[in-house]
Amino acid sequence: MFRAAVRLSFSGVRSLTRTQPGCQALLASRCYSHGKQETEEEFDARWVTYFNKSDIDAWELRKGMNTLIGYDLVPEPKIVEAALRACRRLNDLASAIRILEAVKDKAGPHKDIYPYLLQELKPTLEELGIPTPEELGIDKV
Amino acid sequence: MAHQAHAYHMVDPSPWPLTGAVAALLMTSGLATWFHQHSTTLMTLGTILLLLTMYQWWRDIVREGTFQGHHTPPVQKGLRYGMILFITSEVFFFLGFFWAFYHASLAPTPELGGCWPPTGITTLDPFEVPLLNTAVLLASGVTVTWAHHSIMEGQRKEAIQSLTLTILLGFYFTFLQGMEYYEAPFTIADGVYGATFFVATGFHGLHVIIGSSFLAVCLLRQINHHFTSQHHFGFEAAAWYWHFVDVVWLFLYVSIYWWGS
Numbered sequence: 001m002f003r004a005a006v007r008l009s010f011s012g013v014r015s016l017t018r019t020q021p022g023c024q025a026l027l028a029s030r031c032y033s034h035g036k037q038e039t040e041e042e043f044d045a046r047w048v049t050y051f052n053k054s055d056i057d058a059w060e061l062r063k064g065m066n067t068l069i070g071y072d073l074v075p076e077p078k079i080v081e082a083a084l085r086a087c088r089r090l091n092d093l094a095s096a097i098r099i100l101e102a103v104k105d106k107a108g109p110h111k112d113i114y115p116y117l118l119q120e121l122k123p124t125l126e127e128l129g130i131p132t133p134e135e136l137g138i139d140k141v
Numbered sequence: 142m143a144h145q146a147h148a149y150h151m152v153d154p155s156p157w158p159l160t161g162a163v164a165a166l167l168m169t170s171g172l173a174t175w176f177h178q179h180s181t182t183l184m185t186l187g188t189i190l191l192l193l194t195m196y197q198w199w200r201d202i203v204r205e206g207t208f209q210g211h212h213t214p215p216v217q218k219g220l221r222y223g224m225i226l227f228i229t230s231e232v233f234f235f236l237g238f239f240w241a242f243y244h245a246s247l248a249p250t251p252e253l254g255g256c257w258p259p260t261g262i263t264t265l266d267p268f269e270v271p272l273l274n275t276a277v278l279l280a281s282g283v284t285v286t287w288a289h290h291s292i293m294e295g296q297r298k299e300a301i302q303s304l305t306l307t308i309l310l311g312f313y314f315t316f317l318q319g320m321e322y323y324e325a326p327f328t329i330a331d332g333v334y335g336a337t338f339f340v341a342t343g344f345h346g347l348h349v350i351i352g353s354s355f356l357a358v359c360l361l362r363q364i365n366h367h368f369t370s371q372h373h374f375g376f377e378a379a380a381w382y383w384h385f386v387d388v389v390w391l392f393l394y395v396s397i398y399w400w401g402s
Contacts, residue, residue: 058248
């Protein structure tokens, strides 16, 4: 859903103002001319599995995050949750907070996405004891 | 008079392997002495001995091959294998530095801001001098091939001209890179970015200088009529090495200068 919201592409006119989290948008975000298209659910599941690897190492965590942030979408809360749990397993609080900064940046001009993400992640943030950049006052330059 | 019943070259006893080994010892222990006792004498001595060794050893090979006829076809084949294996070992040498670069840049750490280029690093514009450098080396690859064909066709003057042009292009690259190094807004001490950049491009630059020197020796030999249209392996080895240097640059350019910016 979030990928449709941020995509300004040649693949057609898309709504830029989706704010309803319940939307089931099965819009493919990759415009390949051939090959099997991955659904959004498959994409999300793949990334959740990636971060859920119990023995994920620090390099893999950072690589995964960099690859994910390179995509033209805001990751679903369940992916971010899996990444935050991976940070917990790796004792990397710095990266956990950085992930929150990164997903806020990915939302770009769509100011409603980040608060929604934090709302969905609130139980996880509390469980893992991860402060948000806003709580730390580091969101202002 | 004794003659050999085979086409191989049983080399005469030579002191140069020993002087080379002594030079290596003096240079390494000299390096340690420089670090701990602030004296460069040992290291300088080692370097001089190394240069003398290289000059005399390779001079002897030229004498054995060009003037004494020891480089028969099987001997030349062995020299070809040797050069190929050496260049292969150099490929692995650079592979290590590329591994370091990709390890650091694919998964940048929190200290860097979790991003690549790291926070605070102003990268060089890949479409300015680095692109010119790419063009210079690619052009030198063309001129060295021209030189090869000239030698094979017995065109003495063209061979000298194209080989000279190749060397000038090599010098131009070195000059441009030197300027870039001087003007760069970051240093080797600027985190893993600076370290990977300068170590990888620095070793590449050293290899450009080595390659240019090798080609310069070939130019002198060509001027002195050492090469024939059928037999000029020294030149071929220099040309292989030069192409290798060019290919390494292409990987450096695409990976560090372009993707890494």
